[in-house]
Amino acid sequence: MTSRTVDVVVIGGGLAGLSAAYSAVKAGLRPLLLEERGRPGGLVCSGDIGGQSVDIGAESFATRSKEITDLAHELGLETVSPQGSSWIWTHQDGGRAVPIPHGIFGIPANIDDPVFAETLVQIAGSEAYERAKRDLTMGPSIGANCEDLASLVSMRMGQAVLDTFVTPFAGGIHAADPKNLAVDSVAPGLRAQLHKTGSLTAAVRAIRPQPTPVVAQTKGGMFRLPEALREAIIAGGGMVESRKRAIALTPGRHSLWKVWTKPTRSNPDPHLPPIEVGDRELIRTERVVLATPAPQSFSLLGACADAASLMGDATAFPADLAQEIFELLGDFTLPAGAPIAHVTLVLNAPQLDKSPRGSGMLVSPPSRTDRPRLRAKALTHYSSKWPDTIAGAPPHTHVLRISYGRPGEDLSDLTNENARAIALADAATMMGVNLDEANVIDHRLIHWDGSLVPQTPETREKAKRLEDLVKQTQGLRVTGAWVAGSGLAAVIPHGLGSVNA
């Protein structure tokens, strides 16, 4: 077994780990980043489909904080705003597309917005609109204690607003029911503004006064960001080692931490984790940043705490603290995320040149009386939303991403054999045009099951407690979506702050 000593070990090469390693380089350290897959980036990754390099994971970041834009510019990347607005598909009356009102997460910024009022009346009737208007007069205390998004919206504006506008957002963006989403995680500042302004619509307006875009992308694709971070880490003296899995972490008596690694090779099924090959290596270090998803973090941390609790207080991980962390982990069950599948279609389709549905659409869940004509939960007209991603492609080239998977839905029947035809038919219905096999240049089906764990109020609270306990060790820190909150706007700033926290 070989061994070496480095300044910092960052375990996990998603955007959390890359951000942590980049901030270590900026602090004058020489980090070693370990990534078990073939390249860093994690859920921000590209695929070559039909001759186009496109995002197949996360495609944008929320611009609510400036950190990602600043980071991108510092790395020499341009950032761009999305083109076109998006729609909601309702299954009612045989199905139709309706525009989305200006607001946050489907909650309108203005109760008199005709887009909101007319759509709500059409879908749920005038009583639903009258109920929504009560938000203006009920005072700020109603709903102020609601920690989940569903309770907050239904209490302030009624069930119909929740079902029509907010549930499609929750499903399309977080693959979750709004009752499983912590308001403070998915819409930071909203409850504080409700308290201040007196109504939910005014709170939305205070946070987002104009219908300006709330997301952006690094020009050419979101996947450019991990590529640029990797280059900057290496240029700054750090090391990025892909196909290297951290298999164990323990506190040491002389060097503070020991990380054991093993090389990996790709799994024949790319949806499954890579396979370990070759010999173990021991790495000694003063600092470790654990930036893996929750299951891997809990497993590495749990075994580490177990070992530390037997080693007494002569390590960087005192026995009492280790015992407390071990017990907290034993009681920490994460809710199962909804299954998610994306079908990317690359098309030659002049009938899409005018972008009939802008940047795309979110689909309302069907009610018991609806007879749905499609199964998708969202569609992104990726090449229309981000035209730079297909710069140089032949005329009439279009990239569509059709998303599947609602909480509780079984997607095991969506296979490489049938996904193309199902997605093509759904896309034609949603876009309101004819599309057939002759339009398809290529397609790719990806299952992302378990990748988006709902951020419930309970998991947020436990993750915060765990993070605070880990911070009491000397040199060990945790980061990543399970602790920072889902989405790049939460993950990247947390990762950047994790080395010196």
Ligand SMILES: Cc1cc2nc3c(=O)[nH]c(=O)nc-3n(C[C@H](O)[C@H](O)[C@H](O)COP(=O)(O)OP(=O)(O)OC[C@H]3O[C@@H](n4cnc5c(N)ncnc54)[C@H](O)[C@@H]3O)c2cc1C
């Ligand atoms: C389909 C999909 C679309 C999304 N779209 C958006 C979007 O448009 N905008 C947005 O803001 N957010 C989006 N998100 C959420 C966002 O992608 C995540 O919150 C974020 O990328 C998580 O980053 P992370 O570093 O915490 O985790 P990950 O990206 O999961 O990275 C963790 C890394 O750790 C590695 N790893 C695991 N175990 C080990 C080990 N033992 N040793 C070494 N390496 C290990 C993994 O291989 C992985 O690369 C999306 C998520 C999904 C699933």
